[in-house]
Amino acid sequence: xxxRILLTGFEPFGGExxxxxxxxxxxxxxxxxxxxxxTGLVLPCVFDDALAVLNQALDAHRPGLxxxxxxxxxxxxxxxxxxxxxxxxxxxxxxxxxxPIDTPVVPGGPAAYFSTLPIKAIVADLRAAGLPAxxxxxxGTFVCNHVFYGLMHALATRHPGARGGxxxxxxxxxxxxxxxxxxxxxxxxxxxxxxxxxxxxxxHERVDRVVGGGALD
Amino acid sequence: xxxRILLTGFEPFGGExxxxxxxxxxxxxxxxxxxxxxTGLVLPCVFDDALAVLNQALDAHRPGLxxxxxxxxxxxxxxxxxxxxxxxxxxxxxxxxxxPIDTPVVPGGPAAYFSTLPIKAIVADLRAAGLPAxxxxxxGTFVCNHVFYGLMHALATRHPGARGGxxxxxxxxxxxxxxxxxxxxxxxxxxxxxxxxxxxxxxHERVDRVVGGGALD
Amino acid sequence: xxxRILLTGFEPFGGExxxxxxxxxxxxxxxxxxxxxxTGLVLPCVFDDALAVLNQALDAHRPGLxxxxxxxxxxxxxxxxxxxxxxxxxxxxxxxxxxPIDTPVVPGGPAAYFSTLPIKAIVADLRAAGLPAxxxxxxGTFVCNHVFYGLMHALATRHPGARGGxxxxxxxxxxxxxxxxxxxxxxxxxxxxxxxxxxxxxxHERVDRVVGGGALD
Amino acid sequence: xxxRILLTGFEPFGGExxxxxxxxxxxxxxxxxxxxxxTGLVLPCVFDDALAVLNQALDAHRPGLxxxxxxxxxxxxxxxxxxxxxxxxxxxxxxxxxxPIDTPVVPGGPAAYFSTLPIKAIVADLRAAGLPAxxxxxxGTFVCNHVFYGLMHALATRHPGARGGxxxxxxxxxxxxxxxxxxxxxxxxxxxxxxxxxxxxxxHERVDRVVGGGALD
Numbered sequence: 001x002x003x004r005i006l007l008t009g010f011e012p013f014g015g016e017x018x019x020x021x022x023x024x025x026x027x028x029x030x031x032x033x034x035x036x037x038x039t040g041l042v043l044p045c046v047f048d049d050a051l052a053v054l055n056q057a058l059d060a061h062r063p064g065l066x067x068x069x070x071x072x073x074x075x076x077x078x079x080x081x082x083x084x085x086x087x088x089x090x091x092x093x094x095x096x097x098x099x100p101i102d103t104p105v106v107p108g109g110p111a112a113y114f115s116t117l118p119i120k121a122i123v124a125d126l127r128a129a130g131l132p133a134x135x136x137x138x139x140g141t142f143v144c145n146h147v148f149y150g151l152m153h154a155l156a157t158r159h160p161g162a163r164g165g166x167x168x169x170x171x172x173x174x175x176x177x178x179x180x181x182x183x184x185x186x187x188x189x190x191x192x193x194x195x196x197x198x199x200x201x202x203x204h205e206r207v208d209r210v211v212g213g214g215a216l217d
Numbered sequence: 218x219x220x221r222i223l224l225t226g227f228e229p230f231g232g233e234x235x236x237x238x239x240x241x242x243x244x245x246x247x248x249x250x251x252x253x254x255x256t257g258l259v260l261p262c263v264f265d266d267a268l269a270v271l272n273q274a275l276d277a278h279r280p281g282l283x284x285x286x287x288x289x290x291x292x293x294x295x296x297x298x299x300x301x302x303x304x305x306x307x308x309x310x311x312x313x314x315x316x317p318i319d320t321p322v323v324p325g326g327p328a329a330y331f332s333t334l335p336i337k338a339i340v341a342d343l344r345a346a347g348l349p350a351x352x353x354x355x356x357g358t359f360v361c362n363h364v365f366y367g368l369m370h371a372l373a374t375r376h377p378g379a380r381g382g383x384x385x386x387x388x389x390x391x392x393x394x395x396x397x398x399x400x401x402x403x404x405x406x407x408x409x410x411x412x413x414x415x416x417x418x419x420x421h422e423r424v425d426r427v428v429g430g431g432a433l434d
Numbered sequence: 435x436x437x438r439i440l441l442t443g444f445e446p447f448g449g450e451x452x453x454x455x456x457x458x459x460x461x462x463x464x465x466x467x468x469x470x471x472x473t474g475l476v477l478p479c480v481f482d483d484a485l486a487v488l489n490q491a492l493d494a495h496r497p498g499l500x501x502x503x504x505x506x507x508x509x510x511x512x513x514x515x516x517x518x519x520x521x522x523x524x525x526x527x528x529x530x531x532x533x534p535i536d537t538p539v540v541p542g543g544p545a546a547y548f549s550t551l552p553i554k555a556i557v558a559d560l561r562a563a564g565l566p567a568x569x570x571x572x573x574g575t576f577v578c579n580h581v582f583y584g585l586m587h588a589l590a591t592r593h594p595g596a597r598g599g600x601x602x603x604x605x606x607x608x609x610x611x612x613x614x615x616x617x618x619x620x621x622x623x624x625x626x627x628x629x630x631x632x633x634x635x636x637x638h639e640r641v642d643r644v645v646g647g648g649a650l651d
Numbered sequence: 652x653x654x655r656i657l658l659t660g661f662e663p664f665g666g667e668x669x670x671x672x673x674x675x676x677x678x679x680x681x682x683x684x685x686x687x688x689x690t691g692l693v694l695p696c697v698f699d700d701a702l703a704v705l706n707q708a709l710d711a712h713r714p715g716l717x718x719x720x721x722x723x724x725x726x727x728x729x730x731x732x733x734x735x736x737x738x739x740x741x742x743x744x745x746x747x748x749x750x751p752i753d754t755p756v757v758p759g760g761p762a763a764y765f766s767t768l769p770i771k772a773i774v775a776d777l778r779a780a781g782l783p784a785x786x787x788x789x790x791g792t793f794v795c796n797h798v799f800y801g802l803m804h805a806l807a808t809r810h811p812g813a814r815g816g817x818x819x820x821x822x823x824x825x826x827x828x829x830x831x832x833x834x835x836x837x838x839x840x841x842x843x844x845x846x847x848x849x850x851x852x853x854x855h856e857r858v859d860r861v862v863g864g865g866a867l868d
Contacts, residue, residue, distance in 0.1 A: 014433070072434035076727060076835040077827070085300050085329060085354075089431030101427050102337070112302060112329030120319070130825035134832035137302075138355040141431035168434055173841050174781035176728065181785035184727040187838035190824050210318050214306030214358035216231070217289035217385055293510060293618040294610065347608035351615035390624050391564030393511065398568035401510040404621035407607050448867070506868035519734050519763060519788075523865030535861050536771070546736060546763030554753070571736075572789040575865035602868055644752050648740030648792035650665070651723035651819055 005038045006063035013045035021069035033199045046096040051150040070144035072168035076184035077132035078194045080119045081139040081166040084149035085112045089141035105149040113152030117165035118208035125201045131194045135213035222255045223280035230262035238286035250416045263313040268367035283381035287361035293401035294349035295411045297336045298356040298383040301366035302329045306358035322366040330369035334382035335425035342418045348411045352430035439472045440497035447479035455503035467633045480530040485584035504578035506602035510618035511566035512628045514553045515573040515600040518583035523575035539583040547586030551599030552642035559635045565628045569647035656689045657714035664696035672720035684850045697747040702801040721795035723819035727835035728783035731770045732790040732817040735800035736763045740792035756800040764803035768816030769859035776852045782845045786864035
């Protein structure tokens with residue numbers, strides 16, 4: 001079943017003209033990781049609509065592995081998310097002008113889902129390959145966390161056996177160049193290499209390694 | 218029932234000689250917030266042991282309101298935590314030398330609990346009073362999150378009607394002065410005023426205000 | 435001659451209603467440090483005008499020691515400035531609407547002046563007293579650096595024997611509370627204690643201690 | 652005379668195995684920018700020795716334009732330095748074990764030199780090309796500032812007509828991957844493109860543009 005990988009990104013939001021996660025989903029569409037073929041999918045940066053598109057793709061492709069990507073404008077490295085929470089709290093409007101505050105992603109759903117990817121192994125392999133990476137304890141409360149939670153809920157309730165998770169990527173240099181310095185960025189090529197490593201590790205390790213990746217606060 | 222408030226802090230950890238949360242629990246022990254009297258309690262910074270002490274106090278005092286405090290060495294403002302996750306991942310050993318990695322706080326417990334305090338109202342009231350404050354989307358994965366999760370689990374399963382939550386406070390100036398600059402800090406008096414405001418708001422508002430406090434990533 | 439200390443602060447700028455450096459100059463006006471009496475002076479946050487007021491006070495009071503204070507909105511600790519540069523480059527307009535770009539503070543003046551205060555000793559004494567402090571390698575290019583440079587030029591050319599320097603202080607909690615979190619701050623009382631320690635050390639040590647305070651970049 | 656460009660980098664220091672500035676000097680050695688040919692030169696990360704090697708190269712090549720590069724481990728973008736100060740204050744030992752504290756680069760030299768490159772124009776052109784960049788008001792107090800000051804002193808006193816300056820670059824991804832996250836980095840290819848743009852602008856613009864690039868503090 002893991003012969004199909006779904007890799008999602010988002011369209012630009014927040015006034016940006018680019019989104020590295022979109023560029024990655026498009027660039028890797030059709031590529032193979034071992035036996036498995038990647039289907040790239042770009043989601044609207046819109047609450048609920050993003051999940052409708054995602055769920056349709058899950059039904060259509062029935063992937064064994066799903067990695068959702070999102071842009072993290074305040075981060076400097078590849079951050080593999082640990083946990084998705086059942087909460088929307090939008091600091092800015094989404095691309096449809098919606099700005100939910102303290103609503104659930106899935107009414108009645110559990111408070112949170114943990115990633116079912118081997119997040120410690122992915123971070124270790126990324127760093128070993130010379131790519132800055134770390135575990136993140138929060139995916140925020142905007143559409144990224146929304147999609148991460150919705151994905152994990154879908155896998156848990158409707159796609160037994162499939163595994164999934166979320167990785168945030170920094171801005172591209174061209175995005176950072178238009179913002180107030182200093183803003184961290186990462187080249188698309190660096191990110192692309194990182195996504196492939198993350199997918200390879202996720203395919204091969206079903207049980208995560210017991211190595212530290214926690215935060216004191 | 219909210220005539221009793223339990224306010225917990227932690228003993229020093231990580232090589233520190235002080236912990237502002239201990240100082241606050243001790244300084245406010247016996248004080249009143251309106252009708253309600255504060256019981257200050259200092260917890261060991263030790264996985265499981267901290268929860269044993271906390272649970273004993275919950276049984277003994279049967280507080281209607283519990284605010285757990287902890288030190289956040291990397292933060293500059295008062296941060297009201299939104300969610301506790303069922304996970305221990307210790308970057309450093311606790312005070313008993315334990316360093317669990319990716320273990321649950323409560324085996325079989327839900328993935329997360331949300332604070333049952335009005336976190337948006339507390340942040341708004343703190344800021345209106347001239348105290349830097351914000352909502353935090355992660356309490357980390359060390360003993361602070363452990364106690365926060367254990368507290369919420371205890372309230373949910375054994376103390377119906379009682380409400381609780383967690384607030385992180387920065388380092389004291391005297392702690393920051395011994396670390397590599399720049400390290401943010403906050404005067405104890407500023408924190409003390411903040412804790413009293415947080416408790417007052419928590420006592421009076423059972424339904425949170427619908428105001429933003431989210432994070433994009 | 436060091437029986438007179440001139441302590442300057444600035445009026446609020448950049449849309450703020452307060453400036454901690456003004457509060458400090460006013461609060462310490464008339465206080466003694468050993469034998470020496472402090473004259474507090476509030477400068478307009480206006481290029482050139484600030485120096486006119488400063489120079490008038492230098493002539494009137496003939497202080498042996500001058501400490502100029504300024505607000506550093508992006509800093510978390512007390513920062514003792516090492517060097518003033520002969521350059522104005524205003525990112526925002528000053529309080530008179532002036533916004534010079536790449537003009538000299540003193541046409542024909544040297545490119546820079548080093549502080550003549552014992553900056554390493556001051557930082558060491560501040561930290562020993564439990565106050566977060568560090569040496570800063572840049573006072574920026576706004577009115578703070580302008581006054582620092584103008585002060586050092588005046589002392590070098592017209593007030594032989596008098597010594598002077600500059601210290602930046604963080605925002606007050608009440609200022610940080612109105613800005614986007616996280617913004618570091620420091621209680622006025624903590625700053626006040628710091629200024630007195632800095633003055634005491636400056637009075638007693640004419641030769642700085644040889645201890646590190648550098649920056650790699 | 653500007654038909655010769657000298658581009659310097661440093662050997663690794665501080666326990667690193669790489670230094671992006673070395674990689675850039677080596678990669679661009681022999682390349683042309685318009686009519687001008689680049690001579691790449693790697694300097695030892697050693698106080699005084701670095702300047703001996705630099706001065707020898709200035710005498711041998713008599714470049715019309717000199718751009719010195721250095722690694723800034725704490726920065727996220729390309730930072731064009733504004734000013735070099737006559738001061739060594741080493742937080743760590745250099746590669747020969749020397750750790751000068753508060754000594755002058757050139758005894759009796761002026762307190763500082765400003766870059767004679769069009770720093771605002773360079774930053775504007777870098778950003779317009781999609782490369783994150785900003786003006787920096789301090790080159791630190793380690794070997795980078797030492798070389799920057801020594802370079803400007805040599806140009807001012809012995810190489811009339813030649814112009815020069817300094818640019819700091821972030822860590823490479825492979826360096827950041829071995830440090831505690833989050834550490835910002837930049838791909839070598841992004842830096843390489845940036846250095847070529849900086850050189851092109853420096854060659855063509857002898858008078859800087861009047862655009863902001865200041866710091867409030």
